[in-house]
Amino acid sequence: MEDIPVDVGLIYEGERIRKSSMYVDLAGPKSKGAELLLVVPPDEVEDGKVEVVGPDVDQMEEGGRYPFGILIKVAGEKLEEDLEGVFERKLHYFCNYIQGFMHLNSRDIIWCRISKDAAKKGLKLYHVGKVLVNLYKSEFDVIEKIQVTFYTDEKAVDEHIARAREVYEKRDARASAIKDEDVDVFYSCLLCQSFAPTHVCAITPSRSGGCGAVTWFEGRAAVKVDPSGPIGEIPKGEVIDPVKGEYSGINEYVREKSNGTIERVYLHSLFDYPHTSCGCFEAIAFYIPEVDGIGIVHRDFHGVTPFGIPFSTMAGQVGGGVQSQGFLGISIAYLRSPKFLQGDGGWRRIVWMPSQLKERVRSAIPQEMYDLIATENEAQDLDTLRKFLEEKQHPVLERLKAEEAKEKAEEAPEEEQPAATMPELTVPVQAGAGAPVEFTITFKNAKIYAEKIIIRRKE
Amino acid sequence: MIIAVSGKGGTGKTVVAALLVRCFTEMGREVLAIDADPDANLGEALGVQVERTLGDIREEMLKRMESMPPGVSWRTALEYETHRAIVEADEFDLLSMGRPEGQGCYCAVNHVLRQIIDTIAENYEVVVIDTEAGLEHLSRRTTQSVDVMLVVTDTSKRGITTALRIRELAESLSISFRKLGVVINRATPETEQRIEEYAREVGLEVAGVVPEDAEVRELDLMGEPLLKLSRDSPAKRAVCGIAEKLMELGA
Numbered sequence: 001m002e003d004i005p006v007d008v009g010l011i012y013e014g015e016r017i018r019k020s021s022m023y024v025d026l027a028g029p030k031s032k033g034a035e036l037l038l039v040v041p042p043d044e045v046e047d048g049k050v051e052v053v054g055p056d057v058d059q060m061e062e063g064g065r066y067p068f069g070i071l072i073k074v075a076g077e078k079l080e081e082d083l084e085g086v087f088e089r090k091l092h093y094f095c096n097y098i099q100g101f102m103h104l105n106s107r108d109i110i111w112c113r114i115s116k117d118a119a120k121k122g123l124k125l126y127h128v129g130k131v132l133v134n135l136y137k138s139e140f141d142v143i144e145k146i147q148v149t150f151y152t153d154e155k156a157v158d159e160h161i162a163r164a165r166e167v168y169e170k171r172d173a174r175a176s177a178i179k180d181e182d183v184d185v186f187y188s189c190l191l192c193q194s195f196a197p198t199h200v201c202a203i204t205p206s207r208s209g210g211c212g213a214v215t216w217f218e219g220r221a222a223v224k225v226d227p228s229g230p231i232g233e234i235p236k237g238e239v240i241d242p243v244k245g246e247y248s249g250i251n252e253y254v255r256e257k258s259n260g261t262i263e264r265v266y267l268h269s270l271f272d273y274p275h276t277s278c279g280c281f282e283a284i285a286f287y288i289p290e291v292d293g294i295g296i297v298h299r300d301f302h303g304v305t306p307f308g309i310p311f312s313t314m315a316g317q318v319g320g321g322v323q324s325q326g327f328l329g330i331s332i333a334y335l336r337s338p339k340f341l342q343g344d345g346g347w348r349r350i351v352w353m354p355s356q357l358k359e360r361v362r363s364a365i366p367q368e369m370y371d372l373i374a375t376e377n378e379a380q381d382l383d384t385l386r387k388f389l390e391e392k393q394h395p396v397l398e399r400l401k402a403e404e405a406k407e408k409a410e411e412a413p414e415e416e417q418p419a420a421t422m423p424e425l426t427v428p429v430q431a432g433a434g435a436p437v438e439f440t441i442t443f444k445n446a447k448i449y450a451e452k453i454i455i456r457r458k459e
Numbered sequence: 460m461i462i463a464v465s466g467k468g469g470t471g472k473t474v475v476a477a478l479l480v481r482c483f484t485e486m487g488r489e490v491l492a493i494d495a496d497p498d499a500n501l502g503e504a505l506g507v508q509v510e511r512t513l514g515d516i517r518e519e520m521l522k523r524m525e526s527m528p529p530g531v532s533w534r535t536a537l538e539y540e541t542h543r544a545i546v547e548a549d550e551f552d553l554l555s556m557g558r559p560e561g562q563g564c565y566c567a568v569n570h571v572l573r574q575i576i577d578t579i580a581e582n583y584e585v586v587v588i589d590t591e592a593g594l595e596h597l598s599r600r601t602t603q604s605v606d607v608m609l610v611v612t613d614t615s616k617r618g619i620t621t622a623l624r625i626r627e628l629a630e631s632l633s634i635s636f637r638k639l640g641v642v643i644n645r646a647t648p649e650t651e652q653r654i655e656e657y658a659r660e661v662g663l664e665v666a667g668v669v670p671e672d673a674e675v676r677e678l679d680l681m682g683e684p685l686l687k688l689s690r691d692s693p694a695k696r697a698v699c700g701i702a703e704k705l706m707e708l709g710a
Contacts, residue, residue: 085530105538107530172529175528332525
């Protein structure tokens with residue numbers, strides 16, 4: 001690149017400038033700074049202009065630390081505000097292409113350094129700006145005009161940070177409102193296949209990965225940085241069931257990546273075709289047939305669920321990349337999803353969760369439901385749970401009562417009718433303290449009448 | 460060049476690692492020291508204070524992810540935090556891995572963390588990793604390919620057996636290394652030759668022999684950093700000899 005005193009290229013990515021070879025420290029943990037990219041009308045951009053408000057590198061003291069702000073304004077006929085975030089994240093990469101310039105992180109937690117070598121060669125922020133103008137324009141045809149401003153004067157940096165934070169907030173509010181129906185591409189993560197070979201994690205705006213680490217936005221960022229990595233794109237395809245969350249694109253993708261083991265996936269239901277569970281999920285949603293409700297237990301809760309088993313035991317039975325009827329490994333963030341288990345009735349179906357978790361996601365729980373959900377303080381087993389739910393008149397009881405009334409009315413019918421609304425239920429069973437034998441019993445549309453059932457170990 | 464220093468506890472492994480760091484810096488090399496043994500304290504031996512370890516950062520990050528705004532990627536934040544955790548001494552940098560993880564999902568974080576550490580490590584001429592005998596950090600988080608694996612042993616037959624076990628372990632964990640050598644530490648004139656011969660007999664290359672050094676023992680006892688060691692300490696001279704040999708090998 002002409003007139004730039006240092007090299008610019010991909011090979012300088014990942015360059016760490018050590019303290020002993022550093023000329024100046026810009027922003028960073030011991031100072032402050034922010035970067036911001038704005039899409040503005042064309043008449044507000046002077047194309048190619050680079051401005052430095054405050055001292056440039058040649059006026060800085062060697063070994064010094066300065067507050068630092070970057071403002072980029074771009075304009076173009078096809079540009080929308082929604083692209084600001086995408087362009088802004090590119091700053092990190094573009095800055096790092098410059099030899100002797102280190103750039104870390106994003107937004108208002110950036111940290112930059114300029115090396116002694118680069119300073120000696122005459123690198124100034126002015127040049128950094130020129131490089132950015134060039135790289136943005138060559139990478140994005142849609143950017144017709146671009147202008148770069150650096151701030152190193154403390155007061156100017158403070159003002160810049162304040163303005164940037166306002167923009168971030170607005171941007172995040174917009175992004176948080178994105179729903180599955182607003183996008184064409186979902187993401188997948190195959191990281192957990194090392195121990196759960198058939199687990200294909202489908203990540204959509206309304207469902208983050210079970211680990212909580214991979215959201216739809218994180219997926220989008222990861223694919224851009226590491227296109228051949230464990231996170232890939234899933235074309236959404238057709239919507240098969242908008243409530244349970246079934247998409248043809250996800251089904252096809254999962255079928256292929258699970259080697260045909262998993263055929264269909266519902267994103268937002270515990271039944272029929274629930275999403276597989278990896279093993280490192282943050283929480284488990286589990287169906288409690290006795291009250292026809294759903295409980296949730298998270299990893300940090302060390303007590304027992306109303307089933308009498310703790311999280312760890314349940315996790316061992318649910319994980320591994322299989323579809324377990326009535327059980328689903330989820331992230332805590334999923335509890336805040338507007339589509340949270342909507343295929344099963346959402347929050348109106350939730351009957352139990354640890355008090356700590358309930359408090360943590362308080363704002364996500366519909367107000368009228370909050371007091372109706374039992375915690376370990378009110379319900380330690382199925383009896384106390386049922387009593388609590390009856391006392392609180394929890395909506396699951398209406399369903400349950402209707403069902404029981406129907407059963408009574410149908411007593412001794414001429415022809416056995418399969419329970420219409422009883423979903424297929426798989427009960428994971430673990431043997432007692434002895435040998436760790438695990439097996440599952442699956443009932444399909446079953447009706448079982450018995451005075452007493454005795455299960456005994458085969459001698 | 461990436462050098463991993465392992466060995467069972469009590470063999471003086473951390474002392475050897477710290478002396479290697481000092482020798483390389485005195486040779487004018489840019490060095491990154493990595494403390495990958497939660498039971499040792501390379502920082503202390505080098506006389507620097509470690510405030511945050513990668514273990515701390517990993518836990519923080521898992522907590523922060525939940526409230527991460529949608530427009531911010533935790534991977535760039537993780538990269539930033541990792542750089543921030545590097546202790547910058549005048550002559551070298553130090554990164555501490557900290558405690559191994561607790562329960563929960565670390566797959567995604569560890570995957571990214573490994574890339575970050577690999578990228579950071581490329582900035583240095585020499586990386587010295589003090590790693591525990593189980594090699595857990597090495598296999599799971601830091602780079603999986605080291606150039607030289609040094610196994611520090613005392614002058615016991617059992618020490619040599621441990622060295623053999625570490626070699627097997629490294630192979631089974633598919634940690635690749637170009638060279639594996641034994642460093643016989645705290646050698647005395649009586650034991651030196653016999654243990655060296657024994658090591659060669661079982662097919663281990665001896666990278667160097669570090670003599671018993673009263674000054675090292677004293678500093679170690681008092682928990683004092685080894686930078687107080689006098690220039691002509693026999694132990695340090697021996698380790699610097701190893702460092703020079705390794706540098707020639709790498710060149």
